[in-house]
Amino acid sequence: xxxxxxxxxxxxxxxxxxxxxxxxxxxxxxxxxxxxxxxxxxxxxxxxxxxxxxxxxxxxxxxxxxxxxxxxxxxxxxxxxxxxxxxxxxxxxxxxxxxxxxxxxxxxxxxxxxxxxxxxxxxxxxxxxxxxxxxxxxxxxxxxxxxxxxxxxxxxxxxxxxxxxxxxxxxxxxxxxxxxxxxxxxxxxxxxxxxxxxxxxxxxxxxxxxxxxxxxxxxxxxxxxxxxxxxxxxxxxxxxxxxxxxxxxxxxxxxxxxxxxxxxxxxxxxxxxxxxxxxxxxxxxx
Amino acid sequence: xxxxxxxxxxxxxxxxxxxxxxxxxxxxxxxxxxxxxxxxxxxxxxxxxxxxxxxxxxxxxxxxxxxxxxxxxxxxxxxxxxxxxxxxxxxxxxxxxxxxxxxxxxxxxxxxxxxxxxxxxxxxxxxxxxxxxxxxxxxxxxxxxxxxxxxxxxxxxxxxxxxxxxxxxxxxxxxxxxxxxxxxxxxxxxxxxxxxxxxxxxxxxxxxxxxxxxxxxxxxxxxxxxxxxxxxxxxxxxxxxxxxxxxxxxxxxxxxxxxxxxxxxxxxxxxxxxxxxxxxxxxxxxxxxxxxxxxxxxxxxxxxxxxxxxxxxxxxxxxxxxxxxxxxxxxxxxxxxxxxxxxxxxxxxxxxxxxxxxxxxxxxxxxxxxxxxxxxxxxxxxxxxxxxxxxxxxxxxxxxxxxxxxxxxxxxxxxxxxxxxxxxxxxxxxxxxxxxxxxxxxxxxxxxxxxxxxxxxxxxxxxxxxxxxxxxxxxxxxxxxxxxxxxxxxxxxxxxxxxxxxxxxx
Numbered sequence: 001x002x003x004x005x006x007x008x009x010x011x012x013x014x015x016x017x018x019x020x021x022x023x024x025x026x027x028x029x030x031x032x033x034x035x036x037x038x039x040x041x042x043x044x045x046x047x048x049x050x051x052x053x054x055x056x057x058x059x060x061x062x063x064x065x066x067x068x069x070x071x072x073x074x075x076x077x078x079x080x081x082x083x084x085x086x087x088x089x090x091x092x093x094x095x096x097x098x099x100x101x102x103x104x105x106x107x108x109x110x111x112x113x114x115x116x117x118x119x120x121x122x123x124x125x126x127x128x129x130x131x132x133x134x135x136x137x138x139x140x141x142x143x144x145x146x147x148x149x150x151x152x153x154x155x156x157x158x159x160x161x162x163x164x165x166x167x168x169x170x171x172x173x174x175x176x177x178x179x180x181x182x183x184x185x186x187x188x189x190x191x192x193x194x195x196x197x198x199x200x201x202x203x204x205x206x207x208x209x210x211x212x213x214x215x216x217x218x219x220x221x222x223x224x225x226x227x228x229x230x231x232x233x234x235x236x237x238x239x240x241x242x243x244x245x246x247x248x249x250x251x252x253x254x255x256x257x258x259x260x261x262x263x264x265x266x267x268x269x270x271x272x273x274x275x276x277x278x279x280x281x282x283x284x285x286x
Numbered sequence: 287x288x289x290x291x292x293x294x295x296x297x298x299x300x301x302x303x304x305x306x307x308x309x310x311x312x313x314x315x316x317x318x319x320x321x322x323x324x325x326x327x328x329x330x331x332x333x334x335x336x337x338x339x340x341x342x343x344x345x346x347x348x349x350x351x352x353x354x355x356x357x358x359x360x361x362x363x364x365x366x367x368x369x370x371x372x373x374x375x376x377x378x379x380x381x382x383x384x385x386x387x388x389x390x391x392x393x394x395x396x397x398x399x400x401x402x403x404x405x406x407x408x409x410x411x412x413x414x415x416x417x418x419x420x421x422x423x424x425x426x427x428x429x430x431x432x433x434x435x436x437x438x439x440x441x442x443x444x445x446x447x448x449x450x451x452x453x454x455x456x457x458x459x460x461x462x463x464x465x466x467x468x469x470x471x472x473x474x475x476x477x478x479x480x481x482x483x484x485x486x487x488x489x490x491x492x493x494x495x496x497x498x499x500x501x502x503x504x505x506x507x508x509x510x511x512x513x514x515x516x517x518x519x520x521x522x523x524x525x526x527x528x529x530x531x532x533x534x535x536x537x538x539x540x541x542x543x544x545x546x547x548x549x550x551x552x553x554x555x556x557x558x559x560x561x562x563x564x565x566x567x568x569x570x571x572x573x574x575x576x577x578x579x580x581x582x583x584x585x586x587x588x589x590x591x592x593x594x595x596x597x598x599x600x601x602x603x604x605x606x607x608x609x610x611x612x613x614x615x616x617x618x619x620x621x622x623x624x625x626x627x628x629x630x631x632x633x634x635x636x637x638x639x640x641x642x643x644x645x646x647x648x649x650x651x652x653x654x655x656x657x658x659x660x661x662x663x664x665x666x667x668x669x670x671x672x673x674x675x676x677x678x679x680x681x682x683x684x685x686x687x688x689x690x691x692x693x694x695x696x697x698x699x700x701x702x703x704x705x706x707x708x709x710x711x712x713x714x715x716x717x718x719x720x721x722x723x724x725x726x727x728x729x730x731x732x733x734x735x736x737x738x739x740x741x742x743x744x745x746x747x748x749x750x751x752x753x754x755x756x757x758x759x760x761x762x763x764x765x766x767x768x769x770x771x772x773x774x775x776x777x778x779x780x781x782x783x784x785x786x787x788x789x790x791x792x
Binding site: 114115116123126130145146153157226227229252253255256258 | 636642643644645646647649653654656657678748749750
């Protein structure tokens, strides 16, 4: 068994973002962790289910599943592995990606926000995406409705590269209404996920997905977010990675700007009002 | 004489058919037969007629009575034949001269003591009678105001069978109470001056009234969406006489469900509750096809509050009337077409709990719920909505202001002037409102000025608007140009239209 095969098996059995296993695999090696698990070197009662799953899993099966979904299985050491994700406290064991994989290592800006944007948010996210594309940045977002879609579309309209980090299997088009958008993204950019093909987007996976968005990009921009919003999590993840976080202000009576104002108020994000502002801020904080 | 004949009217939708009521009394066992496809209410007429006659001290013929309503193939329903049957019966019995009643149409339901109760559909029934050459009509006193609209007929409004008989036998009748047939011009109760603040929504209402643009008001509970919607009829131009007749005819068919005065010139407003059914919305029914809310709102406003709460299908059933201005209902007894040209006003909360406004901290809805809520309205129906207007809560400054906003009368003057401009522009084209300009004409004859078009094409290029959105903006732009007195929508008009149209098209 080589490292890639060991990672494939562990990837299929361990949910993304698991701090302990992620640290173990990256500090030792996938092969070692796999063998120790099989040999019962970890708590056998606690990890009984995991060990059982590992014993029945086959690396070939995992890799052929990924292959039949038309995607690539990326592990550290691959030429196209985005090294930036290793800054995470719990780096992904592996990634499944399709499209233009070189896009993953481009300098990129994450644009995130609510699924229910106002006209204002929709416009701003598209404008910022296009503005950064003009400066040869890629745009990373989550492929969801709302701000995410407008950011992806803005990048595509400006003929740029955009990356969707999704919370479901690579062959599951979630949300289904964005199926065409995903196809367009793949033409020049990429779709990435940390979930096995065929698996649905569970609520917990959105949170682990958000940390990947933060890690894949050099800076994060929150366009519109409600008081409780998953985008705020992305912002905090980016801040933990010491990556610049920016937020777009809005009217104080707009519920979809409340999250941005919260970030700005807590000094967790820099207030930006133009693409030029944002570029300057990122340049000064890198 | 044991045979007599008179007239009544059967209604199929708004179309009336004069029905000949024939009664034959023959020797034989006492039996009563009613021919001519009667429905349940009409079949019961025997007992009403009999009791009414007996209680008016008339003699019920204890012989074989045959009542025939012809044409026999036409299904007939309702209680308005009671009076005609009673009169023909008495005539066949030889107590009323038969010649007199042949040229008269009788409409009315009898109560057991002989009083004549009001019936629905008087106006369309009289129109049908007049068209077939009958000029004298006996109607229930309660329907006198509506019947009085038929100026060219002799209308005899009577409240009791006994009085009808006396009139037929002696020619005497009580001097009818003088009824005021004047058209009523305004409804003084509601006024736009009552609405505090809400400048944007007021402007949107004015645009909607001027150009006939369907409108969606989105805002939290208590912001004033309903207040604004209810006042839109007060700024619509008053109905022309022929329009008012159409409205009264439709409302007459739904008598008992609306309280509209038959002589009102005010545009009607109908606000069905969001739990309404498809049939109630577009019309229907098995025996008598009745107009639905969208036809009752003909030439007026159809206001649906809490629109996303409507069961799916109810709002979509409005698509045909929105497109065609009429609604055709097909039932086994026939096809009926009702007019349905209305201004659609929808109101919606921003989310299921209604609190996703201001800072949005009290809202308990999930992001998906918020998204899905207004999403229920999307699709083909929203294609026909030109204006999506946010209605923010009223601020304390607006409430504290002592000066009132503009009154309906002031706004209506502008609406009428702007509509006149549009009507002149569209002369001979078959439509008169800006919302009806076909897409093709928007790109050719009715294109806005060049700078405005460039602005729109830029927006289209950057995918800020869709092609459909572009058309809507130009239509609203024309309405603004008419209100501002511009011959052609300027860049400013188009930008204002773009702003006020609002909303994200996903």
